Amino acid sequence: MYIQLVSIHGLVRGRNVEMGADADTGGQIRYVLELAKTLAKHPAVDAVDLFTRRIRDKRVSSDYGQDIEELSDDCRIVRLPCGGGRYIRKEKLWPFLDDYIDAMIAFTTREGRTPTVVHGHYADAGYVAKEVACAYGVPFVFTGHSLGKPKLDYLEEEGWSIEQANKELTIEHRIAVEQECLVAADAVITSTRHERDQQYGKYHKSDELPFHIIPPGTDLDRFFPYYDYEMPTVDIDEQFKQARIRLQADLSRFYKDPAKPLILALCRPDRRKNIGALVQAFGASKELQAIANLAIFAGIRDDIESMPENEQRVLTDMLLAMDRFNLYGKLAIPKNHDSEYEVPELYRLAAASGGVFVNTAFVELFGLTAIESSATGLPFVVTENGGPQDIYENCESGLLVNVNDQEQLTSAMIELLTDRQKWDTCSSNGVNRVREHYTWETHVRHYVDAISKLESQPTVVNTSSTNAPVRQRLAALDRILITDIDNTLIGDDAACERLIKLLQENREHMGFGIASGRSLELVQEALDEHGIKDIDVIISSVGSEIYYGPELAPDRGWSNQLRSKWKPERIRAVLDELDFLHYQDRDYAQREFKVSYDLVGDITAEEAEPLLHEALDSTESAYSLILSHGAFVDVLPHRASKGKAVRFLARKWDIPIERVATAGDSGNDRDMLQGRTAGVVVGNHDAELANLKLTKNDRIYFAEGCYAEGIIEGLHHYRLLGPAADLVDESKAEELENAV
Numbered sequence: 001m002y003i004q005l006v007s008i009h010g011l012v013r014g015r016n017v018e019m020g021a022d023a024d025t026g027g028q029i030r031y032v033l034e035l036a037k038t039l040a041k042h043p044a045v046d047a048v049d050l051f052t053r054r055i056r057d058k059r060v061s062s063d064y065g066q067d068i069e070e071l072s073d074d075c076r077i078v079r080l081p082c083g084g085g086r087y088i089r090k091e092k093l094w095p096f097l098d099d100y101i102d103a104m105i106a107f108t109t110r111e112g113r114t115p116t117v118v119h120g121h122y123a124d125a126g127y128v129a130k131e132v133a134c135a136y137g138v139p140f141v142f143t144g145h146s147l148g149k150p151k152l153d154y155l156e157e158e159g160w161s162i163e164q165a166n167k168e169l170t171i172e173h174r175i176a177v178e179q180e181c182l183v184a185a186d187a188v189i190t191s192t193r194h195e196r197d198q199q200y201g202k203y204h205k206s207d208e209l210p211f212h213i214i215p216p217g218t219d220l221d222r223f224f225p226y227y228d229y230e231m232p233t234v235d236i237d238e239q240f241k242q243a244r245i246r247l248q249a250d251l252s253r254f255y256k257d258p259a260k261p262l263i264l265a266l267c268r269p270d271r272r273k274n275i276g277a278l279v280q281a282f283g284a285s286k287e288l289q290a291i292a293n294l295a296i297f298a299g300i301r302d303d304i305e306s307m308p309e310n311e312q313r314v315l316t317d318m319l320l321a322m323d324r325f326n327l328y329g330k331l332a333i334p335k336n337h338d339s340e341y342e343v344p345e346l347y348r349l350a351a352a353s354g355g356v357f358v359n360t361a362f363v364e365l366f367g368l369t370a371i372e373s374s375a376t377g378l379p380f381v382v383t384e385n386g387g388p389q390d391i392y393e394n395c396e397s398g399l400l401v402n403v404n405d406q407e408q409l410t411s412a413m414i415e416l417l418t419d420r421q422k423w424d425t426c427s428s429n430g431v432n433r434v435r436e437h438y439t440w441e442t443h444v445r446h447y448v449d450a451i452s453k454l455e456s457q458p459t460v461v462n463t464s465s466t467n468a469p470v471r472q473r474l475a476a477l478d479r480i481l482i483t484d485i486d487n488t489l490i491g492d493d494a495a496c497e498r499l500i501k502l503l504q505e506n507r508e509h510m511g512f513g514i515a516s517g518r519s520l521e522l523v524q525e526a527l528d529e530h531g532i533k534d535i536d537v538i539i540s541s542v543g544s545e546i547y548y549g550p551e552l553a554p555d556r557g558w559s560n561q562l563r564s565k566w567k568p569e570r571i572r573a574v575l576d577e578l579d580f581l582h583y584q585d586r587d588y589a590q591r592e593f594k595v596s597y598d599l600v601g602d603i604t605a606e607e608a609e610p611l612l613h614e615a616l617d618s619t620e621s622a623y624s625l626i627l628s629h630g631a632f633v634d635v636l637p638h639r640a641s642k643g644k645a646v647r648f649l650a651r652k653w654d655i656p657i658e659r660v661a662t663a664g665d666s667g668n669d670r671d672m673l674q675g676r677t678a679g680v681v682v683g684n685h686d687a688e689l690a691n692l693k694l695t696k697n698d699r700i701y702f703a704e705g706c707y708a709e710g711i712i713e714g715l716h717h718y719r720l721l722g723p724a725a726d727l728v729d730e731s732k733a734e735e736l737e738n739a740v
């Protein structure tokens with residue numbers, strides 16, 4: 001089996017995982033890393049790749065910018081670009097996921113290994129995994145980790161409007177994607193029954209979906225029992241001992257009486273973790289304060305003011321409550337900790353002190369911290385709402401509480417802190433039963449069982465993607481022809497037929513694309529009229545739209561790139577005032593990313609151009625102006641043009657730009673013909689192409705043949721037809737350039 005796991009957001013690396021560095025780097029990151037590493041050790045698994053986002057940002061470690069990180073011989077983290085290098089929160093990643101899908105397909109195709117399953121974690125990666133699985137016709141597995149509907153319910157209770165939740169958290173889109181993932185999934189892996197029934201239950205009935213309840217594990221090499229320190233025969237890694245000394249020193253700075261038992265809380269700084277309830281309970285109970293100290297580790301922070309709003313509020317509320325209840329000398333809120341060695345030591349220090357672990361989250365889908373604390377022998381007091389119910393039933397290593405009932409919370413803590421017998425029972429139960437129920441090895445055994453049953457029966461029809469085959473085809477191409485339609489591809493029917501036949505013969509390696517000023521509808525009309533089929537990609541409306549395959553699936557990544565600084569209403573307002581322009585009212589002429597006019601009167605294109613720029617500059621829109629056939633004026637977003645769309649495609653599908661043949665006849669083809677593409681200007685070209693000022697880098701072949709005959713001549717010229725071995729290499733390209 002070759003398993004692809006996908007987990008896009010947060011900070012993912014193999015060593016020194018920065019758990020709690022922000023709200024996006026929590027339990028899910030730990031989960032996917034442990035899952036990947038343990039899966040790779042299973043005898044039925046040949047390899048595991050964990051796909052995440054490549055981040056190149058000075059504010060975070062350069063580790064997150066590495067393309068590949070080996071976790072073991074058969075297990076890698078693969079980082080692919082998704083929306084630039086800057087580290088951004090997960091809600092901002094949505095527009096870039098389509099590009100990520102394509103990058104992942106291109107990567108997989110290059111590697112030449114088809115995944116057995118693609119497993120997406122959280123809605124964002126679920127979306128990616130669903131499409132990739134569909135592209136390869138293999139099963140898609142989904143795990144939500146945290147779901148949008150319950151989050152929205154919580155936010156609404158907190159007074160958020162749906163508009164605010166959409167604006168800041170894109171919540172309805174997330175929920176819609178979760179819904180699609182659940183319908184498409186061949187297996188949904190959940191951690192607990194409660195999660196299946198109460199959380200996923202908000203989306204679908206449990207008998208409608210292929211659920212597998214497989215609880216996660218915990219790393220027992222790190223979360224060993226606290227009493228191992230008392231056992232002279234147990235060998236403990238020095239790094240743990242050093243972490244212990246550091247923590248002891250660090251915590252004792254906060255406390256008047258450091259010898260008291262420790263009440264420990266550890267979670268991401270997220271409001272739903274409801275840390276306030278714990279501070280409130282501790283602050284209000286003189287008894288608790290008399291018998292124990294409180295330590296809250298809520299992520300890692302530098303300057304609270306520079307943190308996102310959610311995290312900022314959690315921390316400031318906590319500091320304010322500390323002040324209000326005057327908990328100085330009794331409460332520690334350390335700024336930093338490391339999750340590899342210090343977190344396990346924290347649990348052990350708390351256990352050795354006879355303390356207790358507390359999690360007062362409003363709801364916890366699973367709650368890794370409850371099994372971590374139990375594994376070290378630290379009893380817990382944990383929310384009864386969610387996954388901890390299962391943990392409690394299996395381990396009996398603590399108490400469940402209604403976190404809205406302060407009295408119950410306080411008494412539970414007091415009970416465990418004062419009843420030594422109870423504490424001992426919970427502590428030993430935790431150590432023993434976590435080893436029975438919550439190891440990653442057990443998880444992986446069940447996981448492999450579940451997915452091997454899927455192997456032979458992928459229910460691809462479930463998925464919503466219709467363009468998967470063409471995506472896969474594009475990823476496998478090593479060259480492509482992209483041609484204009486009018487007066488280039490069409491104009492000589494017999495030559496056009498010859499070209500189509502040649503392309504058919506070379507179809508295995510060579511793609512066929514159109515780049516036209518026409519709208520999609522009019523491109524189709526022309527293609528239908530001439531019986532031209534098997535188009536892989538259509539760049540329409542002068543490069544402002546890209547579509548794939550027979551289903552005409554839009555490239556949303558391209559549209560997202562164009563949206564920035566595009567102000568079509570302002571453009572229209574100023575151009576409407578110019579008397580040498582007529583707003584095109586023909587069908588399909590105006591598009592989301594294209595505002596088009598005809599030149600009218602005696603004015604020439606050369607005379608009109610400076611006047612148009614002057615008007616357009618006043619709009620503060622980032623535009624690109626294209627004049628063609630001496631008659632048409634197209635205004636597009638600054639990032640749109642046929643040439644830019646062609647380069648975008650070459651990059652995205654990893655086709656060397658020298659092997660992208662472009663063919664055209666007029667001004668709006670200029671930028672796809674110039675540069676390193678294998679440009680072909682057909683013999684019947686417009687005068688505006690005759691005087692192209694070519695630079696040393698340009699490769700343009702002026703064909704003698706007209707229309708499609710010229711294209712065929714160009715393809716031969718660049719030796720783009722025939723077997724891959726004949727392809728022009730870099731040195732030949734230079735020779736050719738000179739010849740041109």
Ligand SMILES: O=c1ccn([C@@H]2O[C@H](COP(=O)(O)OP(=O)(O)O[C@H]3O[C@H](CO)[C@@H](O)[C@H](O)[C@H]3O)[C@@H](O)[C@H]2O)c(=O)[nH]1
Pocket residue numbers: 019020025026027028030031145146191266267268297298299300338339343364365366367368369370372387
């Ligand atoms: O400051 C911190 C905060 C957390 N952690 C670690 O981060 C993980 C937190 O996991 P968990 O307690 O499960 O909470 P979340 O981060 O909220 O994780 C989400 O995803 C998990 C995996 O699916 C589920 O168990 C949770 O219920 C769900 O909320 C644990 O390993 C902690 O040790 C730290 O190291 N430092």
Ligand SMILES: O=P(O)(O)OC[C@H]1O[C@](O)(CO)[C@@H](O)[C@@H]1O
Pocket residue numbers: 009010023024025026027028029090122144145146147148151
């Ligand atoms: O607030 P949200 O969007 O539900 O996300 C919760 C976060 O918790 C996590 O488990 C942290 O790892 C992720 O699933 C997600 O980053």
